[in-house]
Amino acid sequence: MLEPIGKHIRLLDERNGSASNPPLLGVSIEKVFMPSVANTIGSNMANYKVVRRGQFACSLMQVRRDKKMPVALLRDHEEAIVSPAYPVFEIIDENQLLPEYLMMWMLRPEFDREACFYAVGGVRGGLEWDDLCSMQLPVPSIEKQREIVKEYQTVVDRIRLNERLNEKLEEAAQAIYKQWFVDFEFPMTAEYAESIGKPELAGQPYKSSGGEMEYNEVLEQEIPKGWRVLPLSEVTITVIDHRGKTPTKLGGVWSESGYPAISAKNIKANRIVQRHTIRFVDDDLYRAWMKIPLAADDVLMTSEAPLGQLYLITRNTSYLLSQRLFGIRPDQQVQSGAFLLNWLMSDFVKAEFDGRGTGTTVTGIRQSELVQIPVLTPPFGVLSCFQKLVLPLYQHVHIREQEAHRLEDCAEIFLCTLASRDAA
Numbered sequence: 290m291l292e293p294i295g296k297h298i299r300l301l302d303e304r305n306g307s308a309s310n311p312p313l314l315g316v317s318i319e320k321v322f323m324p325s326v327a328n329t330i331g332s333n334m335a336n337y338k339v340v341r342r343g344q345f346a347c348s349l350m351q352v353r354r355d356k357k358m359p360v361a362l363l364r365d366h367e368e369a370i371v372s373p374a375y376p377v378f379e380i381i382d383e384n385q386l387l388p389e390y391l392m393m394w395m396l397r398p399e400f401d402r403e404a405c406f407y408a409v410g411g412v413r414g415g416l417e418w419d420d421l422c423s424m425q426l427p428v429p430s431i432e433k434q435r436e437i438v439k440e441y442q443t444v445v446d447r448i449r450l451n452e453r454l455n456e457k458l459e460e461a462a463q464a465i466y467k468q469w470f471v472d473f474e475f476p477m478t479a480e481y482a483e484s485i486g487k488p489e490l491a492g493q494p495y496k497s498s499g500g501e502m503e504y505n506e507v508l509e510q511e512i513p514k515g516w517r518v519l520p521l522s523e524v525t526i527t528v529i530d531h532r533g534k535t536p537t538k539l540g541g542v543w544s545e546s547g548y549p550a551i552s553a554k555n556i557k558a559n560r561i562v563q564r565h566t567i568r569f570v571d572d573d574l575y576r577a578w579m580k581i582p583l584a585a586d587d588v589l590m591t592s593e594a595p596l597g598q599l600y601l602i603t604r605n606t607s608y609l610l611s612q613r614l615f616g617i618r619p620d621q622q623v624q625s626g627a628f629l630l631n632w633l634m635s636d637f638v639k640a641e642f643d644g645r646g647t648g649t650t651v652t653g654i655r656q657s658e659l660v661q662i663p664v665l666t667p668p669f670g671v672l673s674c675f676q677k678l679v680l681p682l683y684q685h686v687h688i689r690e691q692e693a694h695r696l697e698d699c700a701e702i703f704l705c706t707l708a709s710r711d712a713a
Contacts, residue, residue: 295422297386301377303339305370313337314369316346316359320396327372337370343388344379346371349421353414358404358421362392376418390434393441394426397704427708437707444700451693455686459559462679466631472496473513475671484668485515507663508637516667521617522660524624529581529616530592530656543568548575553591553613556598559630559683560690564697575609581616583608586626588617590633593653597642601630603684615659623666625676627683632664 305311313334315325340346340363347360363369371377380388394400407420429437469475474494482491490498501514508518521528543550547569554563570578583589589600592613610616619629632638645658667675 291425305337349416352408352416389438550609552611594651
């Protein structure tokens with residue numbers, strides 16, 4: 290039986306007078322709380338609203354523009370503060386309606402479509418509180434709600450576990466990179482120790498064992514003696530560049546399935562994100578566009594909006610590179626994808642981006658500037674050992690990423706069928 294949401298919720302207006310200094314949070318269109326980026330200098334924080342564990346905060350402004358109503362249920366803090374413009378509300382009786390169940394209902398795409406319908410009449414595309422309250426949802430028995438929430442939460446918990454494991458794997462890879470190429474404490478192989486005339490140091494860390502260092506003027510720091518610093522153009526075979534172009538300019542059209550066309554907004558911190566925005570092309574358009582297909586060990590890098598997000602290809606794939614993406618292919622004789630991924634994340638390269646980037650509204654970098662960026666180039670034997678050590682870590686990350694995608698699809702299907710589950 291459908292019931293209005295307003296029957297089960299009430300507005301709250303508790304203002305911040307606490308000396309405990311709770312965190313200031315915002316609400317994203319992904320419907321989660323996040324640290325606020327608002328400039329609060331000179332703001333009266335006492336006027337901010339308090340939201341407590343198990344309560345909701347939402348933004349009713351610009352729902353029509355964003356095609357979503359930002360709303361979140363506070364779970365990770367006992368209390369927080371939010372903008373005075375955010376309505377804060379709670380469930381009146383949790384024996385009638387679970388907060389988690391309501392949150393699930395508001396995660397559904399159908400909920401956002403209905404919210405957009407009501408927001409059409411708003412001056413700025415906002416949703417009125419009364420319209421939110423008039424929206425309806427099925428309210429099964431509390432036992433049924435608990436069952437539904439438990440099933441859904443099992444999938445969500447697995448997604449979160451995957452992400453935590455991936456973070457640990459990447460932390461391990463980054464720690465190895467730092468030890469080897471920032472602290473220069475890479476373990477010397479017998480061949481390397483022999484090459485520097487100190488065979489007795491085989492297996493020992495380089496720098497702390499007395500390995501010779503020399504100052505490099507380009508990097509403005511000491512590096513192991515004999516190591517080179519080369520422009521990116523000399524350690525890569527090619528840079529696939531479709532910056533500012535779209536595949537449909539070749540006369541093709543987007544498809545419902547086929548080869549996924551990814552752009553800058555789909556790459557973030559070595560992850561494929563915002564999968565709902567990915568469109569597809571057919572075989573003919575893919576072959577016409579991707580004259581050079583991507584291959585394992587290529588590094589994808591966003592060229593602008595935002596600049597410098599990276600993704601390591603760990604197995605052959607058929608992604609089509611759309612706008613604002615470079616595909617950087619290392620020369621396997623002198624470089625490796627795992628090293629380049631970490632090097633391009635370094636503070637040195639970020640400073641290079643700042644100096645070489647152009648643009649006023651957004652900062653971007655052209656290929657002609659990108660290929661001039663200096664790259665530390667250790668001996669091939671060191672790089673080869675590093676690649677063998679860390680590549681399996683990144684491969685496991687992407688295996689878990691694919692599993693997370695499948696689980697996200699299951700969660701989305703679960704939400705889309707929520708109404709029928711209620712009736713079951």
